[in-house]
Amino acid sequence: MQNEPAHNKVRVEARGVALAYGKTQVLRDINLMVEPGEFFALLGPSGSGKSTLLRLIAGFNIAQAGSILIDGRDITAVPPWQRDVGMVFQSYALWPHMTVAQNVAFGLEERRLSRDEVKRRTQAALDLVGLGEFAARRPNQLSGGQQQRVALARTIAIEPKVLLLDEPLSNLDARLRVRMRHELTLLQKKLGITTIFVTHDQEEALTTSDRIAVMDQGVIQQVGTPTQLYDSPANRFVAEFVGTINLLAGSIESETAATAMFMSPDLGRFSLPRSGDMPEHGPVQLLFRPHAARVRTAPDGDDALWIPGTLVTREFLGESVRYGVETRAGMLIADRPHLSGEPDYAPGQAVHLGISASQLRVLKT
Amino acid sequence: MNSRYAPVPTAVAIAIAIFLMAFLIVPVLSVVYIAFSNADGSLTLAHFMSFFDLTLMRESFWNSLYVALMTVLMASLIALPLAYFTVRFEFRGAILIQTLGVLPLIMPPFVGAAAMQLLFGRSGSLNLLLSEWFGFGIPFMEGLNGVIFVESLHYFPFILLNLTMALNNIDGAMEEAAQNLGASGLRLFRRVVFPLAMPGYVAGASLVFLKVYDDLGTPLVLNVTNMLAPQAYLRITSIGLEDPIGYVICFIMVAFSLAAMWLSVQVMRGKDYATLQRGGNSLSKRRLTPMHAMLAYGWTVLVLLLVLSPHLGILLLSLAKVWSYSVLPDAYTLAHYVTVFQDSSRMMANTLLYCGLAALIDVVLGAAIAYLILRTTLPGRQALDFMATAALTIPGVVLGIGYLRLFKGVEMGGAVLTSSWVLIMIAYAVRRLPYALRSCMAVLQQMHVSLEEAAENLGAGKLRTIRRIVLPLMIGGILAGFVTSFITATVELSATILLVNAERLAPMSYGIYLYMQSIAGRGPGAALGVIAVVIVALGTYASHRFIASRAVQIEMKG
Numbered sequence: 077m078q079n080e081p082a083h084n085k086v087r088v089e090a091r092g093v094a095l096a097y098g099k100t101q102v103l104r105d106i107n108l109m110v111e112p113g114e115f116f117a118l119l120g121p122s123g124s125g126k127s128t129l130l131r132l133i134a135g136f137n138i139a140q141a142g143s144i145l146i147d148g149r150d151i152t153a154v155p156p157w158q159r160d161v162g163m164v165f166q167s168y169a170l171w172p173h174m175t176v177a178q179n180v181a182f183g184l185e186e187r188r189l190s191r192d193e194v195k196r197r198t199q200a201a202l203d204l205v206g207l208g209e210f211a212a213r214r215p216n217q218l219s220g221g222q223q224q225r226v227a228l229a230r231t232i233a234i235e236p237k238v239l240l241l242d243e244p245l246s247n248l249d250a251r252l253r254v255r256m257r258h259e260l261t262l263l264q265k266k267l268g269i270t271t272i273f274v275t276h277d278q279e280e281a282l283t284t285s286d287r288i289a290v291m292d293q294g295v296i297q298q299v300g301t302p303t304q305l306y307d308s309p310a311n312r313f314v315a316e317f318v319g320t321i322n323l324l325a326g327s328i329e330s331e332t333a334a335t336a337m338f339m340s341p342d343l344g345r346f347s348l349p350r351s352g353d354m355p356e357h358g359p360v361q362l363l364f365r366p367h368a369a370r371v372r373t374a375p376d377g378d379d380a381l382w383i384p385g386t387l388v389t390r391e392f393l394g395e396s397v398r399y400g401v402e403t404r405a406g407m408l409i410a411d412r413p414h415l416s417g418e419p420d421y422a423p424g425q426a427v428h429l430g431i432s433a434s435q436l437r438v439l440k441t
Numbered sequence: 442m443n444s445r446y447a448p449v450p451t452a453v454a455i456a457i458a459i460f461l462m463a464f465l466i467v468p469v470l471s472v473v474y475i476a477f478s479n480a481d482g483s484l485t486l487a488h489f490m491s492f493f494d495l496t497l498m499r500e501s502f503w504n505s506l507y508v509a510l511m512t513v514l515m516a517s518l519i520a521l522p523l524a525y526f527t528v529r530f531e532f533r534g535a536i537l538i539q540t541l542g543v544l545p546l547i548m549p550p551f552v553g554a555a556a557m558q559l560l561f562g563r564s565g566s567l568n569l570l571l572s573e574w575f576g577f578g579i580p581f582m583e584g585l586n587g588v589i590f591v592e593s594l595h596y597f598p599f600i601l602l603n604l605t606m607a608l609n610n611i612d613g614a615m616e617e618a619a620q621n622l623g624a625s626g627l628r629l630f631r632r633v634v635f636p637l638a639m640p641g642y643v644a645g646a647s648l649v650f651l652k653v654y655d656d657l658g659t660p661l662v663l664n665v666t667n668m669l670a671p672q673a674y675l676r677i678t679s680i681g682l683e684d685p686i687g688y689v690i691c692f693i694m695v696a697f698s699l700a701a702m703w704l705s706v707q708v709m710r711g712k713d714y715a716t717l718q719r720g721g722n723s724l725s726k727r728r729l730t731p732m733h734a735m736l737a738y739g740w741t742v743l744v745l746l747l748v749l750s751p752h753l754g755i756l757l758l759s760l761a762k763v764w765s766y767s768v769l770p771d772a773y774t775l776a777h778y779v780t781v782f783q784d785s786s787r788m789m790a791n792t793l794l795y796c797g798l799a800a801l802i803d804v805v806l807g808a809a810i811a812y813l814i815l816r817t818t819l820p821g822r823q824a825l826d827f828m829a830t831a832a833l834t835i836p837g838v839v840l841g842i843g844y845l846r847l848f849k850g851v852e853m854g855g856a857v858l859t860s861s862w863v864l865i866m867i868a869y870a871v872r873r874l875p876y877a878l879r880s881c882m883a884v885l886q887q888m889h890v891s892l893e894e895a896a897e898n899l900g901a902g903k904l905r906t907i908r909r910i911v912l913p914l915m916i917g918g919i920l921a922g923f924v925t926s927f928i929t930a931t932v933e934l935s936a937t938i939l940l941v942n943a944e945r946l947a948p949m950s951y952g953i954y955l956y957m958q959s960i961a962g963r964g965p966g967a968a969l970g971v972i973a974v975v976i977v978a979l980g981t982y983a984s985h986r987f988i989a990s991r992a993v994q995i996e997m998k999g
Contacts, residue, residue, distance in 0.1 A: 136617055136725075156620040157629075163621045169614035173636040182632070183622030234622060 085112035093142035120291035162236030170215035177211035201233035368435035369410035468843025476688035515593035549932035551658030553751025600645035607641020647705035655836035657935035759967035777964035799869035807877035837935025877922035884918025928980035
């Protein structure tokens, strides 16, 4: 069924989509381009509008403005059952009155395929997710992970142009979730179907997706590859949602061709290398990730910004140790890789945090 | 829970089992035994042969089946669109439909039956109007039609309520998944929505079948005697307690009731389709087009009018001086109410006494059984639930005949048991026990066991925990169970009619039936009917209040 994956790779596009329930604006002016064959994640907290956008693509919600295009064709007015867009539901929505095979065959029967064809493709889809043996079972006789695979098989059996996944892993336990997300990525690469994946779990989005759109309050905050989002978040929301951050408040006072002077009311002045989107002056925030901070008893080098403080918490995470350090600029978090020979610190100890200028990002406030 | 041998629960369980054996299982088995045995005690099928040899019996057999099945069909035709409107559309009439779901239940069908004659009978209001304007009539109330018509209007709420609940419990994603895979319209309904709601429909339909098949009062009041329940009653009361044909009829009725119940259990087995997750969406609601809105409102209002007609009819009848061959009564009077209060205050007092005691027995047994089933590991405790629930499938006629037979000549405190009110009261208690039991089970099921464990952890023993924690938290369900048992017992007729053997022992339901036998008595009968309806309506309202306050309690807890 996936001999020629290339032919069903399509582009999905949202143009100026807006949706409100009464006075609550759920989606505002959404513009999005999902490239053919891409594994694309919509990431955001609950209530951010990500599921609404997905349901809009499936045809279950109707936008008040804008349009959805698949392969350049406007499908805004096409009803859900004619869209050829496969969706895996968060609850799986397996029909309890049908067997696994009947569930998977449903969409093929609706397409009026011949009996043989239905049988062959049902079996192929079940084999693909490794559940060929379970065809005669009822959904309630399967484990959560197996139900999830049946839901997936039922959707890919119809060879949809686009695959929509609505929090497909959220009902699984932690260990199974990691395994299933790995299988999901492999399957998607194998089939090459353009896939849109809704999740509130940043780790899930970062590990699986080619690109991610981070959403909040019905607005797309940033679209980019996982690395782009992590390293160059567009704003504080994206920075906080994708990973852990430290923030230093202050302002840009003056700048030269290569450097800018940052003034912190708590830490004094220091100069930063200029970067492209840095404002000329005014209030900003400096951002750095916990693993970018070095923990030392005293400053050891001039290349970094050194912040003195008192270590107050220590969490052992396995591959690293996470310290909470109380400083004049507030509580800051620093991660130290847990390697033999590295010095450890205990709560109560006076320490210095060193951050290289190259690891500092400037955020407009 | 943790002790292997619990003397108190065991003693309670045995006491309940003895009660149910004595007043439910043994009476029914004795009826069945007589149907299959000769006078000398040897087993035989001869009584069945003679049953099917009698033309009247064959006719009654088929008539009962026909009436029950037709009523299920008619009730489904009324209920299906109503359930669909409420669940599928943004429909303001939903509140009307909910009212529709309760209204018929507050008046027993045999009370309304006489009024229905006057409204829909051959010379009733509607047919008078029809023949005056169009020159034809519709035989709504002719023979079996009348029974089907009255029973359908009375019992459709069972289907409506069960089906609406089943449809509401379907996760909207079930439907969306089907749409996503290409199904829509009627195919979507046929392949996904209806199969998922099927268990709810079957539950309602089998209940309707059971109730109609067993009903004695309605055919009697409508003067239809060629059905099984009236025949059983007539054989026993006219030919005598020794007539084996009466017992054959009883056996057939029990067998069909059990079969209907068994069938519904078979259909429901392994189909707990309540797929709606906490916080999930139910089926999507659509806006009605003007055309559909007209149809929906039209149907709802028509059904509402029909459902209200027995209520209105009985009210008119109770106030009518003369009402015969006219669309509406010719003159009005309160005299019937005066008559009723003068002549029948004893019946009202009897009703309060019998039903009050019966309901009390029901909640005590119901709460005890619920506790034994849900909170102990006593072996065989499920049998108590099974026996108590089986009372639902035993026709009142059968229970009545069983009592007369089994307790014939038994004396208690110097009086013959079969000619005292005690058996009437116990028959009510046994027949209405399932209602009280369900109510108690529901409330205890929702109560987390940790509430009791906390009390035990703080030093309260089992009995003190029951008294200080379990009972106070169950009180809403117990009260609701009491009221349900009480009001449904108020309008019980089929066992009553057999067990009342002196007018001074008669409760209201029997009084209504007696009055309705004569033309002159219809007015006072209707007045007594109105009083019964008011009692039942107040009780229903009270029980809804109890349930509502219980819901508040549970929400506070959560």
